Amino acid sequence: MRLDASCERVCNIPAPVDGLQSKFSLRQTVAMALAGVDTASLGAYSAENARDPALIGLRERIEIDWQDSWPQTLAELEIELGGGNRLTARHDAGIPAADIADQGRRLAAKFDALVEPVLGVPRARELSETIAGLDHLADVAELAKLAAG
Numbered sequence: 001m002r003l004d005a006s007c008e009r010v011c012n013i014p015a016p017v018d019g020l021q022s023k024f025s026l027r028q029t030v031a032m033a034l035a036g037v038d039t040a041s042l043g044a045y046s047a048e049n050a051r052d053p054a055l056i057g058l059r060e061r062i063e064i065d066w067q068d069s070w071p072q073t074l075a076e077l078e079i080e081l082g083g084g085n086r087l088t089a090r091h092d093a094g095i096p097a098a099d100i101a102d103q104g105r106r107l108a109a110k111f112d113a114l115v116e117p118v119l120g121v122p123r124a125r126e127l128s129e130t131i132a133g134l135d136h137l138a139d140v141a142e143l144a145k146l147a148a149g
Contacts, residue, residue, distance in 0.1 A: 001030060001062060001077050004070035012064070015056075019045040030077070031058035040110055042117075119146075 013025040022028045022045045029039055035055060037044050049055055073094030079087045097103040115124040127146040137143060
């Protein structure tokens with residue numbers, strides 16, 4: 001994996017032992033993604049996943065090559081398969097997704113996953129609708145009231 005060297009200060013906990021440390025471990029996040037764990041899920045970053053032997057095995061095989069002067073939003077991942085073939089993927093999170101509708105659906109799903117457990121479904125819907133109409137809101141008092149837990 002190749003990333004800008006500035007990421008090393010924030011996301012380089014090599015062997016996390018709990019959920020919070022896992023959030024700041026690129027190796028753990030990549031291991032979970034490779035194993036099919038939904039890293040956007042609130043429950044993904046748990047002590048259980050941090051201590052999962054299969055994830056630890058994957059995590060320990062991940063090497064990070066810190067790049068000087070790369071954009072902070074750029075990542076490149078190279079996977080070596082058992083037969084020696086290599087797969088490479090590169091993504092720049094600073095470039096908006098081409099499919100805006102899909103990006104909107106993913107953002108709405110993440111909003112729901114984060115807000116519904118705190119505010120409940122009806123209030124989360126109302127907050128979402130209020131945010132969508134933010135340009136027409138007379139003042140932010142209504143928004144603040146809806147967002148308060």
